[in-house]
Amino acid sequence: MFVKNILKGKARGAGVVTVSPDASISEAAKLLATHRIGALIATHADGAIAGILSERDIVRGLAAQENVCTTAQVRDLMTATVLTCHEDDTLDSLMKTMTGKRIRHLPVVDSDNHLIGIVTIGDVVKSRLDQADMEVDNLRHYVVAAR
Numbered sequence: 001m002f003v004k005n006i007l008k009g010k011a012r013g014a015g016v017v018t019v020s021p022d023a024s025i026s027e028a029a030k031l032l033a034t035h036r037i038g039a040l041i042a043t044h045a046d047g048a049i050a051g052i053l054s055e056r057d058i059v060r061g062l063a064a065q066e067n068v069c070t071t072a073q074v075r076d077l078m079t080a081t082v083l084t085c086h087e088d089d090t091l092d093s094l095m096k097t098m099t100g101k102r103i104r105h106l107p108v109v110d111s112d113n114h115l116i117g118i119v120t121i122g123d124v125v126k127s128r129l130d131q132a133d134m135e136v137d138n139l140r141h142y143v144v145a146a147r
Contacts, residue, residue: 003094003108004087006127007117016107016118018043021050021075025061028053028074039105041115042078049107049115051078084109085119091131094124 019028019040028040032055039054053074061068061077068077085094085106094106098121108117 001091001127001131002087003085003089003091003117003119006091006119006123007087007108009127009130010117010123016041016115018115019053019074020045021073021078023074024069025058025072025074025077026069029058029069032058038120039118040074041082041107041118042074043115047114049082049084049109049113051075051080052082052105052107053078054105082107084113086110087116091124091127094119095128098124 017031017035017037017040019031019042021042021044031040032038039052041049042051042053044050051074057077057079058068061072065072083097083101083103083106085097085108087108087110098104098106104121106119107115108119110116
């Protein structure tokens with residue numbers, strides 16, 4: 001199983017909700033709530049990835065400074081060093097990266113580092129469960145045919 005297969009199977013496709021690093025935290029929170037997602041990719045005007053902002057980043061910001069939603073910008077709370085993956089990466093490599101780095105969102109980039117999608121830990125778990133179900137079904141059919 002490859003990242004490209006996961007992107008094809010997503011309900012929203014490969015679409016990614018992005019935000020400007022200059023946007024307010026309040027604007028970012030509204031985007032998260034409206035789209036019912038856990039993270040936004042912060043992009044520059046040219047589409048280059050500037051960072052990633054998660055719900056956790058906002059909560060940590062609020063804990064550190066109570067009025068962060070009215071005063072801070074995305075750039076103030078986002079993670080600027082963003083791990084990414086590619087369409088040809090395997091499900092196993094995603095699981096290792098996400099588990100090892102304790103992250104729940106991985107932007108997918110092409111060979112030119114342009115953002116083409118995002119994979120969440122939920123996508124990875126769903127794909128792995130689907131794969132396991134398919135293997136069980138194949139084994140059942142094999143056993144029935146062998147009788």
